[in-house]
Amino acid sequence: MRTDLTSTTATATTATATPTTATAPTAASATLAGIATVRNLGILAHVDAGKTTVTERILFLTGETHKRGEVHDGTTVTDFDPQERDRGITIFAAAVSCAWGGHRINLIDTPGHVDFADEVERSLRVLDGAVAVFDAVAGVEPQSESVWRQADRHGVPRIAFVNKLDRAGADLDAAVASIRDRLHPAPLVVQLPIGQEDGFTGVVDLLRMRALTWADGAGPDAYREGPVPEELREEAARRRHLLEEAAAGLHPGALEEFCARGALSADTLSTALRELTRTGEAVVVLCGSAYRNRGIEPLLEAVVAYLPSPLDVPAVRGTLDGAAGRPARGATDGATEGAPRGAAGGAAEGTEAERAADPAGPFAALVFKVNATATGRLTYLRIYSGTLRKGDTVLDAGTGRTERIARILRVQADRHAETGAAVAGDIVAVVGAKAARAGATLCDPAAPVVLEPSVAADPVVTVAVEARRATDTDRLATALARLVEEDPSLVVRTDPETGQRVLSGMGELHLEVAVEKIRRAQGLEITVGRPQVAYRETITGTVSGLVHRHVKQDGGAGQFAHLVLDVAPLAGEGAEGFEFRSTVTGGRVPREYVQAVEAGCRDALAEGPLGGHPVTGVLVTLTDGATHPKDSSELAFRTAGRFALREALRKARPLLLEPVTEVTVSVPEESVGAVLGDLAARRGKVQGSAPRAGTAVVTATVPLAELFGYATRLRSRTQGRGTFTTRPAGYAPAPQ
Numbered sequence: 001m002r003t004d005l006t007s008t009t010a011t012a013t014t015a016t017a018t019p020t021t022a023t024a025p026t027a028a029s030a031t032l033a034g035i036a037t038v039r040n041l042g043i044l045a046h047v048d049a050g051k052t053t054v055t056e057r058i059l060f061l062t063g064e065t066h067k068r069g070e071v072h073d074g075t076t077v078t079d080f081d082p083q084e085r086d087r088g089i090t091i092f093a094a095a096v097s098c099a100w101g102g103h104r105i106n107l108i109d110t111p112g113h114v115d116f117a118d119e120v121e122r123s124l125r126v127l128d129g130a131v132a133v134f135d136a137v138a139g140v141e142p143q144s145e146s147v148w149r150q151a152d153r154h155g156v157p158r159i160a161f162v163n164k165l166d167r168a169g170a171d172l173d174a175a176v177a178s179i180r181d182r183l184h185p186a187p188l189v190v191q192l193p194i195g196q197e198d199g200f201t202g203v204v205d206l207l208r209m210r211a212l213t214w215a216d217g218a219g220p221d222a223y224r225e226g227p228v229p230e231e232l233r234e235e236a237a238r239r240r241h242l243l244e245e246a247a248a249g250l251h252p253g254a255l256e257e258f259c260a261r262g263a264l265s266a267d268t269l270s271t272a273l274r275e276l277t278r279t280g281e282a283v284v285v286l287c288g289s290a291y292r293n294r295g296i297e298p299l300l301e302a303v304v305a306y307l308p309s310p311l312d313v314p315a316v317r318g319t320l321d322g323a324a325g326r327p328a329r330g331a332t333d334g335a336t337e338g339a340p341r342g343a344a345g346g347a348a349e350g351t352e353a354e355r356a357a358d359p360a361g362p363f364a365a366l367v368f369k370v371n372a373t374a375t376g377r378l379t380y381l382r383i384y385s386g387t388l389r390k391g392d393t394v395l396d397a398g399t400g401r402t403e404r405i406a407r408i409l410r411v412q413a414d415r416h417a418e419t420g421a422a423v424a425g426d427i428v429a430v431v432g433a434k435a436a437r438a439g440a441t442l443c444d445p446a447a448p449v450v451l452e453p454s455v456a457a458d459p460v461v462t463v464a465v466e467a468r469r470a471t472d473t474d475r476l477a478t479a480l481a482r483l484v485e486e487d488p489s490l491v492v493r494t495d496p497e498t499g500q501r502v503l504s505g506m507g508e509l510h511l512e513v514a515v516e517k518i519r520r521a522q523g524l525e526i527t528v529g530r531p532q533v534a535y536r537e538t539i540t541g542t543v544s545g546l547v548h549r550h551v552k553q554d555g556g557a558g559q560f561a562h563l564v565l566d567v568a569p570l571a572g573e574g575a576e577g578f579e580f581r582s583t584v585t586g587g588r589v590p591r592e593y594v595q596a597v598e599a600g601c602r603d604a605l606a607e608g609p610l611g612g613h614p615v616t617g618v619l620v621t622l623t624d625g626a627t628h629p630k631d632s633s634e635l636a637f638r639t640a641g642r643f644a645l646r647e648a649l650r651k652a653r654p655l656l657l658e659p660v661t662e663v664t665v666s667v668p669e670e671s672v673g674a675v676l677g678d679l680a681a682r683r684g685k686v687q688g689s690a691p692r693a694g695t696a697v698v699t700a701t702v703p704l705a706e707l708f709g710y711a712t713r714l715r716s717r718t719q720g721r722g723t724f725t726t727r728p729a730g731y732a733p734a735p736q
Contacts, residue, residue, distance in 0.1 A: 031359070032311060032357075032358070032359075034423075035309060035310050035311055035357055035359070035423070035424060035425045036309045036311050037102060037103045037104060037309065038103070038104050038105075038309050038310055039103055039104070039105045039106070039128070039303055039304065039307055039308075039309060040106045040126070040127050040128045040310065040382070040425070040427055041105065041106070041107055041108075041127060041128065041130055041131060041303060041307055042108045042109075042110050042120075042123050042124060042127045042129075042131070042156075043055055043107065043108070043109050043110060043130070043131050044110055044112075044120065044130050044132045044133070044144075044147040044148070044151065044158075045112050045132060045133035045134065045143075045144060045147070046112050046134075046135070046138075046142065046143040046144040046147075046725070047089060047112040047113050047143060047725065048089075048135070049112065049134060049138075049141070049144065049163060049164075050133050050135070050163040050290050051090065051110070051112060052071050052076050052078055052079055052090055052109055053070075053071060053076075053163075053290040053291055054131070054133055054161065054290040054296070054299075055077070055078050055096065055109045056068060056069045056070075056076050056077065056290075057290050057293055058098060058105075058107065058296060058299075058300065059077055059096060060293075061293075061297065062099055062100050062300070063098075064077075064097075064098045064412070065077060068293070071088055077094075077096060077412070077413045078090070078094035078096060078109040078413050079094070080094065080413050080414040082520065083513055083516060083517065083520075089111070089112070090109060090110070090111045090112060090113075090116075091111055091113075091116055091119075091513055092111070092116075092119060093108050093109065093110045093111065093119045093120070093122070093123045093369065094108065094109050094413045094414075095107070095108050095411045095413070095427055095429075096108075096109070096411070096412050096413055097411065097412060097427075100300045100303075101300070101301070101304055103304050105300075105303065105304075106426070106427045108123045108127065112143055112147075113143070113509060113725075114142075114143055114146060114506070114507065114726055114727045114728075115505070115506045115508070115509045115510035115513075116506070116510065117146060117147075117150070118456050118457060118487070118488065118489035118506065119487075120147055120150055121150055121454045121455075121456075121457075122438060122454045123368065123369075124150055124151055124154045124156055124454070125154060125366070125453070125454040126366055126368045126382030126427065127154075127156055128156070128157075128307065128308050128309070128312070128313050129156060129157050129159075129303070129307030129308055130151055130156050130157070130159075130307075131158070131159055131160075131161055131299070131303065132144070132147070132148060132159070132160045132161070132283075133160075133161050133163050134160060134161070134162050134163065134175050134178075134179065135162075135163060135167075136162050136163060136165045136170035136171065136172060136175050136287070137164060137167050137168075137169045137170050137171070138692070139174060139175040139177075139178030139179070140175075140178040140181075140182040140183060141664070141725070142662070142664045142725045142726075142727055143725055143727065144183075145182055145183065146727050148183050152280075155280065157277050157278045157279075157280060157306075157307055157308060158277070158283055159277060159283060159284045159285075159286065159299075159302050159303070159306055159307065160179060160187065160283050160284070160285045160286070161285075161286050161287070161288065161295070161299055162175045162176070162285060162287040162288075163287075163288065163289065163290050164289060164290075164291070165193055165196075165197075165200045165287055165288060165289050165294075165295075166197060166198060166200045166289040166291070166292055166294075168197050168198075169197075170196070170197055170200070172193055172287050176189055176285055179283070179285070185280075185281075185282060185283045186246065186250060186276075186281065186282040186283070187282070187283055187285045188243060188246055188273060188282050188283065188285060189206075189239065189243065189285045190205070190206050190207055190243065190273070190284055190285065190286060190302075191205060191206060191285075191286050191287050191295075191298070192204040192206060192232065192235065192236050192239055193287055194211060194213060194229065194232065200289060200292075200294065201214065201294070202214055202224075202294065203286075203288065203294075203298065204228050204232055204236045205298065206239055206243055207266050207269055207270060207273075208266055209228055209240065210225055210226070210227065210228065211225070211226045211228050211229060211232075212224070212225055212297070212298060213226065214292070214293060214294040214295075222293065223297055241263075243269070244263060244264040244269060245258070246282075247269055247272045247273065247282075250272075250276055250281050250282055251272040251275060251276055253268065253271070253272065254269065254272040270305065273305075273306055274305060274306045277306040277307065278306070278312060284306055286298060286299055310357040310384075310424060311357050311425075313357075315354040315355060315356040315357070316354070316355050316364070316384045316451060317352060317353070317354055317451075317452070318352070318353050318354075318355065318364070318441065318449040318450050318452065319352060319353065319449070320351045320352075320448060320449060320450070353449045355384045355385035355386075355449060355451075356385060356424075357385065357424040357425050358385055358386070358424055359386065359387045359423040359424050360386075360387075361385040361386050361424070362386050362443070362444040362447035362449075363383070363385065363386030363387065363388055363392075363394065363442075363443055363444040363447075364383075364384050364386060364441065364444070364447075364451065365381040365382060365383040365384060365394075365442045365443070366381065366382050366384065366439075366440075366441055366442075366451045366453065367379055367380065367381055367433075367436050367437065367438055367439065367440045367441075367442065368380055368381070368382060368438060368439075368454075369438060369486075370436070370437060370438050370485050370486050371429075371486060372485045372486055376431060377431070377434065378409070378416075378429045378430075378431065379429065379430050379431075380411070380427070380428075380429050381422075381426075381427070381428055381429070381430060381442065382426075382427050383422055383423065383424055383426045383427075383428070384424060384451070385424050386423075386424060386444060387421055387422070387423045388405060388408060388421065388422045388423075388430075389408075389420065389421045390405060390407060390408055390420050390421070391405065391406075392404070392405050393405075393445065394442045394443060394444070394445070395443050395444070395445040395448055396433075396435065396436050396440050396442060397440075397441040397442075397448045397449060397450045398440050398450060399435065399440075401435055402445060403432060403433040403434065403435070403436060403442065405430050405431075405432045405433065406431045406432030407430065407431040407432065408420070408421065408422050408429075408430055409428060409430065409431065410428060411427070411428065411429050416429060437485060438453075438485075438486075438488050439453030439454065439488065441453075456488045456489045457489060457506065457728075458534070459489065459490070459491050459504035459505050459506055461504065461505055461506070461507055461508060461510070461533060461534070461704070462502055462503065462504040462505075463502070463503050463511050463515070463528050463529055463530070464495075464500045464502055464503075464528070464529035465480070465500075465501050465502075465503050465515065465526055465527070465528055465529075466500060467525070467526060467527075468525040468526065468527055469525065472524055472525070475522060475524060476501070476518070476522075476524055476526065477501070479521070479522045479524065480492045480501065480503065480518070483514055483517065483518065487514070489505060489510070490503065490504065490505050490510075490514060491503075491504040491505075492504075500529075503515070504534065507726070508707075508708065515528055530708075533658060533659055533703075533704045533705045534613075535611065535613040535656060535657060535658055535659075535734070536608075536613055536614055536615070536616050536656075536657040536658075536659075536731050537609070537610050537611070537614070537615045537616070537649075537654050537655065537656055537657065538569065538615065538616055538617040538654070538655050539567070539568075539569050539615075539617070539618060539652035539653060539654055539655065540569060540652070540653040540654075540655050541569075541651070541653035542566070542567065542568040542569070543565075543566070543567040543568075543648045543651050543652050544566050545564060545566065546564065546565045546566070546567065546647065546648050546651075547562075547563070548562075548563045548565070548640055548647065549561075549562050549563075549640075550562075550636055550639055550640035551631075552636075557630075557631065557633075558628075558631035559631055559632075559633065559635065559636035559639065560628035560631035560636055561593075561625070561627070561632060561636040561637040561639070562625050562626035562627070562640075563589075563597060563624075563625045563637070563640050563641065564622070564623045564624035564625060565620060565621065565622060565623065565644050565645070565648060566620070566623055567618065567619070567620055567621075567645065567648040567649070567652055568618075568619045568621075568652075569617055569618065569619065569652075570617045570618065571619075575617050576616045576617055576730075576731070577616060577617065578601070578602065578605055578615075578616065578618050578620075579618075579619045580597075580598040580619075580620050580621075580622075581620070581621045581622070582594045582621070582622040583621060583622070583623050584622055584624060584625060588624065588625055588626060588627070589622065589624075589625040589626075589627065592634060593625075593627065593632065593634060593637040594622060594637075595634075596634040596635070596637040596638040596641065597622055597637050597638070597640065597641035598620075598641065599638050599641070600637065600638035600639060600640065600642035600643075600644075601620050601641045601642070601644075601645045603638070603641075604641070604642045604643075604645035604646045604649070605618065605645070608649060608654060609649050609650045609654050610654050610655075613656070615649060615654075616657070616731075618649075620648075625637075655733055656733070656734040657731040657732065657733060657734060658703050658704065658705060658731065658732060658733075658734040659703070659704040659705075659728065659731055660701050660703050660704065660729050660730060660731065660732045661701065661702060661703075661704050661707065661726040661728055661729050662687075662699065662700075662701055662727050662728075662729040663679070663684070663699070663700050663701070663702050663707070663724055663725070664697060664698070664699050664724065664725050664726075665679075665697070665698045665699075665700070665714065665722060665723070665724040666695050666696075666697050666722065666723050666724070667695060667696055667698065667714075667718050667722040668695055668696070668718060668722070669691070669695065671717060671718045671722065672689065672696045672698065674717045674718075675698060675714070675717060675718070675722065676689075678713060678714075678717060679698070679700050679702060682702050682703070682706035682707070682710070683702065683703055683706055683735075684700040684701065684703075684706070685700060685701050685702075686698060686699070686700045687699040687700055687701065701729055701732075703732070703734075707726065710724070711724070
């Protein structure tokens with residue numbers, strides 16, 4: 001173990017000194033065996049669970065850094081943005097790379113605050129595995145659950161690391177129980193802590209039945225391997241047997257050996273853990289204290305042993321029907337719209353295509369992050385297939401534009417090292433892609449493909465932003481356009497009634513960070529209006545047999561459309577979205593006109609009758625209609641559909657909906673009464689309260705409009721000891 005650790009550190013140090021030769025593969029040397037040694041993983045967790053500290057310790061132990069960075073000192077590698085250091089939280093996903101045991105690990109440190117969940121979503125889209133970090137005192141916290149569900153949606157295999165075992169009140173078993181109860185995987189605990197709280201010094205490795213301990217200090221010299229302490233041997237044997245039983249119950253190969261021998265060999269158990277992790281049937285649980293540098297080496301070994309390489313995940317699927325000419329979501333003033341699609345290789349639209357992790361295959365990569373600065377534009381890619389070389393010309397499959405790659409960079413947070421080529425499985429940044437946005441597919445022009453991007457959530461909080469000086473208006477428009485390029489979860493639009501520019505995002509903190517970024521980067525003085533929430537409208541009644549006749553004669557070609565609609569709420573409580581059906585028979589309304597009616601209905605849903613808010617939860621059925629041999633057209637039926645649905649919405653008892661959030665408040669027990677009273681005054685509905693390590697945790701659903709300024713009020717009522725987190729919980733009827 002000591003020899004392996006020393007050689008690994010030396011390899012990492014060499015890679016740092018000469019990145020273009022030690023870590024950058026060329027087309028000739030890039031083999032499938034080389035790709036098998038790559039691990040693309042993210043660090044996921046709730047705020048303050050220790051994600052960034054875990055990342056720092058990984059970089060330190062692998063030799064990428066020579067001094068341990070600390071969040072509270074503002075010296076971490078991945079929290080390099082001034083706002084991250086000022087606030088002490090991760091705001092932007094940061095990519096780093098290191099080497100361990102002959103493997104290259106590309107790691108993304110993701111934010112833990114709910115306002116920046118879209119950063120996590122875009123990162124998970126390009127990752128092959130993840131490490132979920134949990135606080136040993138708090139266990140599964142609200143955002144822990146949110147990021148876990150995000151990883152579930154993307155099918156990302158995970159291992160769990162229970163951090164902060166040196167804290168007072170730390171309890172590994174309680175944390176594991178919360179993982180089982182709230183996240184519902186099968187947790188397979190492979191370690192037993194040695195010591196508790198301040199006395200935590202190491203772990204027992206239940207696979208190899210060995211003790212791993214760390215002396216005070218840091219670095220390889222602090223790490224020791226030895227026999228299991230006498231006082232823990234019986235407990236370690238018991239837990240090893242429980243681990244074998246759990247693995248055998250989930251893995252057929254392990255079950256066969258367990259039934260034959262009554263036990264599992266270390267190799268069989270390791271194989272079972274690896275396969276169960278990669279299928280998502282179970283999660284391996286490790287523990288430690290990142291701050292005190294304890295438990296990181298076995299965590300790295302588990303990453304290499306259990307999480308998949310790019311070769312272990314299924315080939316990425318795409319289609320050959322690009323979205324030419326569609327402006328990116330969130331485009332603002334001055335943003336360039338898409339050009340007509342370029343060469344499509346003659347492939348039929350809608351055809352499915354696969355891109356396997358093969359350096360010799362056609363090039364295909366997904367853009368997951370854009371960093372637009374005054375000095376240049378960095379585009380972050382995950383390469384799924386083929387080889388990208390400096391100077392190559394690639395196709396943006398969504399817009400049809402071609403981009404020339406001027407430089408390829410290995411990323412180490414805010415530092416970069418240029419390389420000549422990158423291959424399938426790599427995560428790199430490129431210079432030269434002038435228009436590609438997050439979610440775009442860059443591919444070989446001779447083999448175009450569109451990969452599925454991550455979907456940005458709809459923003460729920462809005463502020464009006466204006467430059468204080470009229471001469472700065474154009475500069476503000478440019479800064480906002482650059483901001484939206486970097487963060488697709490932000491949306492900028494111009495209010496047609498007031499003429500104000502409106503910035504929408506995922507929460508108050510999200511918008512505060514965005515505005516502060518403009519102020520610092522551009523030196524602009526900005527006036528920000530009070531945030532407003534994004535309301536929705538729905539209907540509670542039905543309208544049957546609504547007849548609408550659209551006739552227009554203005555001297556030229558006329559317009560004629562006759563429609564009969566049924567309008568009703570979508571089935572299911574709280575159902576969202578829009579559904580359109582047609583029961584017209586006998587060809588009374590041709591198919592192309594039916595599609596035009598649906599388009600007109602969607603136009604009408606953009607502004608509801610109560611306040612011009614988007615309408616959701618509506619089912620429209622076209623039951624009959626009539627056409628004119630000369631005057632009927634798609635335009636006439638689209639116009640008719642729009643006016644008919646507007647009339648129906650007014651008659652169907654419209655209802656205003658407001659966004660609500662699930663709020664989890666941690667407060668001292670003596671402050672519970674005051675906090676409950678304040679939540680009730682904010683129209684909150686308390687779901688429950690539970691004690692946890694000397695505090696009370698209150699869960700409630702509260703309208704988002706009532707949460708502005710809540711952080712200040714909570715601090716004043718709890719003498720600064722209360723904390724809260726939120727996550728979107730959908731929409732609910734607003735009071736009349």
